[in-house]
Amino acid sequence: MLVTGAAGFVGAHLVAALERRGHETVAVDCFTSFHPRDLKERRWSTLTGKSSNDVLNIDVCDVEATSNPRLAVPFDAVVHLAAQSGVRYSERHPETCVRSNVLGTYSVLALASRLDVPRVIYASSSSVYGDTSGECREEDLSVAPTSLYGVTKRSGELIARAFWERQGLRSVGVRLFTSYGDWGRPDMAYFRMIVAALTGTEFPLLADLSVRRDFTYIADTINVLVALVEREGDFPDPATLVNVGGGAPCSLQALKDVVQEITGRELRMRQQPPTLGDVTSTCASTQRMTELSLPIPTTSIVEGISQVVEWITPLISDARDWVAQSE
């Protein structure tokens, strides 16, 4: 298996899970500066038990670099997770976002096509749906992303479909709904809230407390990705899209209450102007996951946040630095 974005939050958890299940993986990541390198290296080595030298330092946007002989392997599957993630960062660094998510996805799909890889699984996002009031359904083709990040993720999906139509490359785009957990991303609200509560610092609130997210615990996200990698036989649609979320959204107010309850500390907040392009609610329809016999995420927010607090508590001074170094 080839996994791109392997030193990232989802990537490192996925490589660890695949290796535990006996799959050999080739890991690629160019260690972008979006999050501190220290976090990525420690995440990688703790979760996978490997050295960071085992990660091929390749920028997937560099088409020439993806011709590296170490990538000329008859992979059973490619899981493409490398991207410039984060709605807020992408609004501030639009070119990085377009380059990483559009050119990077094109380049990985082109590599998979050259190598005749039977299946590519790539990360899309709930951000493709834009502002919706009800459940987000994959069959809705009139999606209208409100952020540049969402636009780049939708572009990746359309490029993947074009690769099926032109080159016969089969793919599954996973629309991830706010994945969170241990070794997570210090730019995300849950991570920052926990650090602020445990260190007695102020949490800069960049949205209304009524904003709702379909938080998905990392173990649930990984279960779906592993099921997709290991699934036998083709999917009915050769360029499938599928939500990865449990369909049980939680408001930021409820998240704040859970963080306070589990840490036993008061969380002080400072209201900031909202992030451009951020949506007010995300809620995954789980119908297609059911149709494809994928495991539906079920971990409750209380259970998931308890796990994160347990992981972060002994690392709190590092975690505080990671937050300070992440935009």
Ligand SMILES: NC(=O)c1ccc[n+]([C@@H]2O[C@H](COP(=O)([O-])OP(=O)(O)OC[C@H]3O[C@@H](n4cnc5c(N)ncnc54)[C@H](O)[C@@H]3O)[C@@H](O)[C@H]2O)c1
């Ligand atoms: N975590 C979530 O809630 C969430 C939600 C929706 C979508 N996604 C998507 O899932 C994927 C994984 O997300 P994550 O949370 O692990 O993000 P992450 O930022 O932790 O990981 C992404 C990794 O990709 C690497 N990378 C970026 N550009 C690269 C390039 N050009 N070449 C090689 N490596 C590159 C980065 O160094 C980083 O380690 C991303 O595609 C993201 O957009 C994540």
